[in-house]
Structure formats: structure tokens, C-alpha cells
Amino acid sequence: MSDEKTRPRAQDTGRAPLRSVSRRGSKMRRRLSGLLALGVALVAVGGLYTVFTPEPDQAIAADPAIVREGQQIYDNSCITCHGSNLQGVGGRGPSLVGVGEASVYYQVSTGRMPLAAQGAAAERKPPRYDERQIDALGAFIQANGGGPVLPAERGEALRGEELGRGGELFRLNCASCHNFTGRGGALSQGKFAPNLDPANESQIYAAMLSGPANMPTFADSQLSPEEKRDIIGYIKSVSSNNTGANPGGNGLGGFGPVPEGIVAFFVGLAALIGISLWIGSRQ
Incomplete structure (x- = not known):
């Protein structure tokens, strides 16, 4: 009886090794699946970083x-x-x-x-x-x-072709300081908006991106690159250096209606004085 109690049964000696082998196999599969999932996650993160990181x-x-x-x-x-x-x-x-x-x-x-x-x-x-x-x-x-x-293009390659849209955008965003034709003007506290005639295309584009002095910056979400190019095209089309843009006569500095109004005022005033003197002489 004592020998039968102490001796392991045949069915017990056969099952114990099978259970240990199955446990080791399941652990190995879990480790392999974990490493595989980690590898997939690393590849995905690397791909997302490559896509969304600017070059x-x-x-x-x-x-x-x-x-x-x-x-x-x-x-x-x-x-x-x-x-x-x-x-x-x-x-x-x-x-x-x-x-x-x-x-x-x-x-x-x-x-x-x-x-x-x-x-x-x-x-x-x-x-x-x-x-x-x-x-x-x-x-x-x-x-x-x-x-x-700055964009890779330089010079005339930065000029847009939609001059009408460029003029409208310039009047909305720039004319309050640079005048209607980009000749500049005085600002408060001794500051001034510069004349845009000497500026080349890259300098105008850079100014819109960087906002020097009192000038605001215009990100691509505010003015798209195409709109910036159209503004540059308009500025160059009305520049005093563009001889083809002058329809003739005296441009009066290209400042728009202000000098024209002053000239009309003084011419009209002189005409009124002359007429008054003529009427007085007749009487």
C-alpha cells in the first residue's frame, strides 16, 4: 500500500511535461506577438513623422x-x-x-x-x-x-498674371500705408511706409512674409502664394519704372488723386481770381 501511494501514477507522469511545454509555447507566442505589434507601431510612427514633418x-x-x-x-x-x-x-x-x-x-x-x-x-x-x-x-x-x-523663384517669375485681383488685394491690405500706387506715405511717430518702386519682387514677397517695422505679416492662410504674386504683379504694373504703364502726360509722382486734387484746386482758384479781376475792371 505504501509503495502504491508514493509511486506516481503513469497518467500523472505523462501529463506534467505536456502542460509545461504548452505554457512555454504560449509565452513564446505572446512575446513574438508583442514584438510584432511594437515593430508595426514604430513603423507607423516613423511614417507619420515623415509625412507631417516639413522638409x-x-x-x-x-x-x-x-x-x-x-x-x-x-x-x-x-x-x-x-x-x-x-x-x-x-x-x-x-x-x-x-x-x-x-x-x-x-x-x-x-x-x-x-x-x-x-x-x-x-x-x-x-x-x-x-x-x-x-x-x-x-x-x-x-x-x-x-x-x-522665400520661394525658389526670383525676379519676374514672382509676378502674378491676375492684375485685377492683385490691385483689389493691394487696396484692401496695403494702400492705407503705401498709397494706391505703392509710393509710400507718412505714418505716426515719425515712421513712414516706403516707396515700393525700388523694391524688387523678392523683397516685396519677403516683406509680406516677415512684416518689417509696422507692417503686418501675411501668412499663406491670409494671402495665398498666388495672391501674393498677383499683388507683386500689380505693384510692378503701376511702378514708375514701368514706362508702358504711363498713359501719357505728367504722372504727378503717381500719388493718385491727392496731387491731382491740389493742382485742380490751385488752377480753379487762379481762374476765379482772374475772373473776379476781369469783372471788376469792366465795372
């Missing part, structure tokens, strides 16, 4: 030497006012983080930067750097601070 500037990614050249220009001419990390220096210059290459192109290509002297508004002057140096400086600012970038 870096190709010129910056392709040629880091341009960024290094821009850093040398920055260290020589800009670091005193804008800081070693683009953070700005109080009382000297604002932060450049987020301004992008668009702002750099506008400010430097128009000669407003480097700033000659502090004032209510920076005036246009001959630029200190050539186009390559300006692009290099913009590449450095873009690589370290980010912000709006």
Missing part, C-alpha cells in the same frame, strides 16, 4: 559650407546687436529666432541692415553684401532660428 531647406542640407560662411558674416557684423545665439541684445537689437531667411533677405538686401543709426524707421541704402553673402547669412539664420523662407 528641411535643400540648400542648407546640401551645402553646410554656406551655413558656415553665413556664420562668419554674422559673427563679424551682427553678433554685437543680436547676440551669439540669435537671442537679441537689450537696447541694441531684437531676437532673430523665428524671423527666417525671408526677413534676412529683406533687411540686408535693401541695406537697412546693418543699421546705420537708431531711428523711428530704418531707411533704404545700398546693401553691404552681395546676393551670395545675403543667401549665406539667411541660411545661417534659418538653420539656427527657423522661420519663413
